[in-house]
Amino acid sequence: MVRYLETRVLALLLVLLLMSVVVFSFLHLTPGDPVDAMLGVEVEQETKQGLRHELGLDRPLLAQYALWMGRALRGDLGTSIRSRQGVSAIIGEKLPITLELTLAASGVGLAIALPAGVLAAVRRSSTLDLGAMGVALGGVSIPSFSLGVMLILLFALHWRIFPAIGYIPWSRDPAGALRHLVLPAITLGLGLAGALTRMVRSGVLEELGREYVRTARAKGLPPSMVITRHVLRNALLPALTVLGVQISVLLGGAVITEQIFAWPGVGQLAVQAVLSRDYPVLQGTILVIAAIATLVQLAVDLAYALMDPRIRLA
Amino acid sequence: MARVSRKPFLALIPAVLLAGVLLPPPTLAQGPARGGTLTVGVQSDLKTLDPHKSALTITYVSLSPIYQTLVDLGPNLELRPLLATSWRVGPDNLTWTFTLRRGVLFHNGRELTSRDVRFSIERILNPKTGARGRGDLNAIESIATPDPYTVQFKLKSPFGVFPTKLATTYQAILPADAVDPVTNELRKPIGTGPFEFVEWKTDDHLALRRFDRYWEQGKPYLDAVVVKPIPDETVRLTALQTGDVGLILDVPQARIQDLFAHPSPEYVIRLVRGGAGQGVVILNTRHRPFDNLKVRQAAAYALNKRELTEALYRGWGHPVNQNFAPSSPWYLKVKDRPMDLPRSKQLLSEAGMPGGFKTTATVGNGYGLPAVAQVYQAELRRVGIDVTLQVFDIPTWAKRIDSGDFDMENTGFFAKVDPDDGYYRYLHSNGGVWQLSGFLSHAELDRLLDEGRAESDVEKRKAIYTRVVEIVQDQASMVIFGSGDTAVGWRATVHGFVPQTIGALSYPGGGMQETWLSK
Numbered sequence: 001m002v003r004y005l006e007t008r009v010l011a012l013l014l015v016l017l018l019m020s021v022v023v024f025s026f027l028h029l030t031p032g033d034p035v036d037a038m039l040g041v042e043v044e045q046e047t048k049q050g051l052r053h054e055l056g057l058d059r060p061l062l063a064q065y066a067l068w069m070g071r072a073l074r075g076d077l078g079t080s081i082r083s084r085q086g087v088s089a090i091i092g093e094k095l096p097i098t099l100e101l102t103l104a105a106s107g108v109g110l111a112i113a114l115p116a117g118v119l120a121a122v123r124r125s126s127t128l129d130l131g132a133m134g135v136a137l138g139g140v141s142i143p144s145f146s147l148g149v150m151l152i153l154l155f156a157l158h159w160r161i162f163p164a165i166g167y168i169p170w171s172r173d174p175a176g177a178l179r180h181l182v183l184p185a186i187t188l189g190l191g192l193a194g195a196l197t198r199m200v201r202s203g204v205l206e207e208l209g210r211e212y213v214r215t216a217r218a219k220g221l222p223p224s225m226v227i228t229r230h231v232l233r234n235a236l237l238p239a240l241t242v243l244g245v246q247i248s249v250l251l252g253g254a255v256i257t258e259q260i261f262a263w264p265g266v267g268q269l270a271v272q273a274v275l276s277r278d279y280p281v282l283q284g285t286i287l288v289i290a291a292i293a294t295l296v297q298l299a300v301d302l303a304y305a306l307m308d309p310r311i312r313l314a
Numbered sequence: 315m316a317r318v319s320r321k322p323f324l325a326l327i328p329a330v331l332l333a334g335v336l337l338p339p340p341t342l343a344q345g346p347a348r349g350g351t352l353t354v355g356v357q358s359d360l361k362t363l364d365p366h367k368s369a370l371t372i373t374y375v376s377l378s379p380i381y382q383t384l385v386d387l388g389p390n391l392e393l394r395p396l397l398a399t400s401w402r403v404g405p406d407n408l409t410w411t412f413t414l415r416r417g418v419l420f421h422n423g424r425e426l427t428s429r430d431v432r433f434s435i436e437r438i439l440n441p442k443t444g445a446r447g448r449g450d451l452n453a454i455e456s457i458a459t460p461d462p463y464t465v466q467f468k469l470k471s472p473f474g475v476f477p478t479k480l481a482t483t484y485q486a487i488l489p490a491d492a493v494d495p496v497t498n499e500l501r502k503p504i505g506t507g508p509f510e511f512v513e514w515k516t517d518d519h520l521a522l523r524r525f526d527r528y529w530e531q532g533k534p535y536l537d538a539v540v541v542k543p544i545p546d547e548t549v550r551l552t553a554l555q556t557g558d559v560g561l562i563l564d565v566p567q568a569r570i571q572d573l574f575a576h577p578s579p580e581y582v583i584r585l586v587r588g589g590a591g592q593g594v595v596i597l598n599t600r601h602r603p604f605d606n607l608k609v610r611q612a613a614a615y616a617l618n619k620r621e622l623t624e625a626l627y628r629g630w631g632h633p634v635n636q637n638f639a640p641s642s643p644w645y646l647k648v649k650d651r652p653m654d655l656p657r658s659k660q661l662l663s664e665a666g667m668p669g670g671f672k673t674t675a676t677v678g679n680g681y682g683l684p685a686v687a688q689v690y691q692a693e694l695r696r697v698g699i700d701v702t703l704q705v706f707d708i709p710t711w712a713k714r715i716d717s718g719d720f721d722m723e724n725t726g727f728f729a730k731v732d733p734d735d736g737y738y739r740y741l742h743s744n745g746g747v748w749q750l751s752g753f754l755s756h757a758e759l760d761r762l763l764d765e766g767r768a769e770s771d772v773e774k775r776k777a778i779y780t781r782v783v784e785i786v787q788d789q790a791s792m793v794i795f796g797s798g799d800t801a802v803g804w805r806a807t808v809h810g811f812v813p814q815t816i817g818a819l820s821y822p823g824g825g826m827q828e829t830w831l832s833k
Contacts, residue, residue: 030709030710031706031709031710031713032707032708032709032710032711032712032713033709033713034709036708036709036710036712036713036716037708037709037712038361038370039370039712040708040712041678041711041712041715041716041725041747041750042725042727042728042747042750043446043746043747044449044739044746044747045716045746046449046746047444047446047448047449047746048716050441050442050444051444053444054442054444080516082359082361082516083359083360083361083362083516085516090516093515093516094517152552156552156556157552157555157556160556163556163558164549164552164553164556164558165544165549165552165553165558166542166553166558167518259545259546259549260546260549262542262544262546262549262553264515264517264518268517269516269517272359272517272545275708277709
């Protein structure tokens with residue numbers, strides 16, 4: 001177990017190092033720099049050059065990378081070109097906001113997918129099954145930009161139940177925080193639910209045909225107990241894999257949903273960083289997201305072992 | 315959205331008396347109420363809280379409630395006193411004396427003196443600060459402070475429009491103790507404005523609260539202002555419609571028509587004439603065949619300004635032939651060049667290219683620029699000029715334009731305050747953005763631009779700049795085709811706000827200090 005963890009952590013560090021080189025080179029290969037993005041064309045060269053010098057952008061690329069990497073190794077991700085705030089601080093501020101959305105969306109996804117998937121499997125080929133699969137297909141296929149806008153139109157503009165945009169921290173106003181969270185969480189959660197429902201359904205179907213299920217039934221266990229105690233535990237493994245991958249995707253990829261709902265998370269941060277060529281912020285953000293994605297995968301693998309005693313990590 | 319807390323009735327009296335002078339009669343009946351928080355939706359987030367180091371227009375949008383300047387601009391960009399109550403130029407035409415307003419306090423409680431003015435202007439002039447406002451103040455040779463309420467600027471050469479260069483938040487007056495003397499970094503955002511800084515969360519909001527000891531008696535009315543960046547224009551408009559924000563500064567141009575056709579009792583949409591600045595097509599006089607005057611004129615005769623204006627401003631613009639909107643006092647009477655295809659073809663023949671030619675336009679992918687490029691591409695084809703469009707993302711495009719690496723291109727210019735602003739930088743051979751006139755080299759222009767800069771008599775300046783516009787039009791390397799309007803919107807509960815052409819949130823006479831909320 002310890003050796004396994006050691007290998008995984010080493011792999012993680014290697015991935016991060018590679019990522020940093022790739023991200024750094026691609027960013028600097030892109031023509032135009034933060035100063036061009038900030039100032040456009042209607043500004044004197046003297047002003048632009050002054051700003052470049054101040055930002056250290058007139059130094060050789062290798063020197064810039066070495067400086068950045070040296071600092072990053074000491075845990076200092078540098079300073080944002082755009083806002084002049086510490087990158088670690090900015091990410092530290094944005095990450096919990098995105099995590100909140102990711103967790104809420106996973107909650108929505110699971111709350112829909114578990115019952116819907118199980119019911120669809122148990123009542124296989126019934127109208128219920130067809131309905132659940134139809135909804136799942138919809139969830140996967142409707143892109144978040146159209147779903148989000150539809151939800152805003154209905155729930156914010158027409159019925160005025162939830163606010164259209166924005167974010168409120170839980171510490172300031174829990175009720176307000178919840179109201180702001182609902183629409184973006186549903187937008188992201190429905191897509192997740194679509195993918196998960198199908199996995200749960202096929203997992204449960206596969207297990208239902210097994211002999212241990214017959215044994216459990218023969219023992220006289222009530223059907224609900226058979227499903228929750230025996231079938232689900234085995235059926236959830238593939239769904240868990242999907243959930244793990246999806247959470248990594250959500251962390252970095254909730255960009256569109258964050259944009260629609262003006263949710264000030266990591267996705268918005270990354271988009272703005274690209275458009276303004278804010279190298280340190282983008283490098284830092286990608287590194288942190290990559291680290292988390294790798295860690296989530298590790299957690300999923302560990303969870304396998306917990307859920308299925310036959311899997312041993314060597 | 316807006317929490318309105320009402321203070322005891324007596325506290326309202328001075329505000330009501332004052333409002334009687336400034337506000338139109340319908341609101342007088344009710345009188346400005348005190349209290350409440352106004353959330354303002356803006357296009358983008360700030361880059362920094364340091365008004366000198368920020369080079370973007372968002373600076374004077376979002377930071378104007380915090381920082382003030384010696385003079386500032388009213389709704390139609392007319393010069394108004396702010397921290398200086400008056401100014402005059404000496405008989406040498408070089409020494410400008412500004413008298414400061416007394417009893418103005420910084421947010422740290424200290425009174426504004428001439429030393430702070432000197433400190434701030436010197437900080438802007440310091441090349442290491444990298445201030446956007448530096449180029450405008452280059453004419454300053456030295457600054458003297460004979461007493462705490464008098465500042466004297468000695469200029470290197472006569473500069474009739476010097477006071478206009480001290481306006482907008484780029485030239486903010488900071489207290490000397492707000493800046494670290496070693497690093498030159500701003501320690502804390504402190505100004506003299508109606509609102510003081512509370513917090514800034516990047517990409518989320520800038521929070522400001524009323525400065526209780528603000529120098530305009532009884533103002534501001536609002537308890538707090540929250541400036542919220544909402545980059546997507548549709549999202550921004552939706553936020554106004556749902557009441558998530560109380561005021562937005564840029565209503566999507568494509569939606570203005572519809573919003574006026576279907577007015578809502580819940581919010582107000584107001585047009586700002588000339589707010590979007592001017593659209594321009596630039597032909598590079600250093601690249602063939604645009605080095606030939608006849609070729610440039612042929613291209614200009616083939617352009618339909620109305621179509622180009624429509625493409626850029628979606629119906630909310632006016633064809634113009636100069637760098638000012640028709641609503642500006644500096645919009646001068648010069649007959650525009652009409653579209654004339656036979657004349658265009660004739661000029662091409664005279665230039666030895668009767669069948670036209672091939673060329674390339676360098677187009678930035680943003681700000682509606684590609685739509686304009688597609689229109690002139692189609693128009694020029696009618697006289698045989700075959701334009702290939704090369705589209706780049708904004709930073710890449712900016713790099714190419716800066717280095718003069720283009721045959722033709724199109725862009726937008728910001729709304730301008732003074733003709734020196736509107737012409738010198740682009741057209742003078744010493745101008746800082748000379749590439750934006752396609753490097754037009756013209757001795758008479760240089761001379762006129764120098765004269766216009768030194769002159770302070772308005773009528774003489776009008777004559778000078780009328781000639782400038784004529785030459786620019788004739789030379790056809792910087793073909794200004796249209797001026798655009800913007801629109802702002804606010805909830806029906808918001809009163810007293812008058813939009814300013816360049817979109818400052820706070821300015822003398824109509825900004826955040828005059829704004830109040832009704833229930």
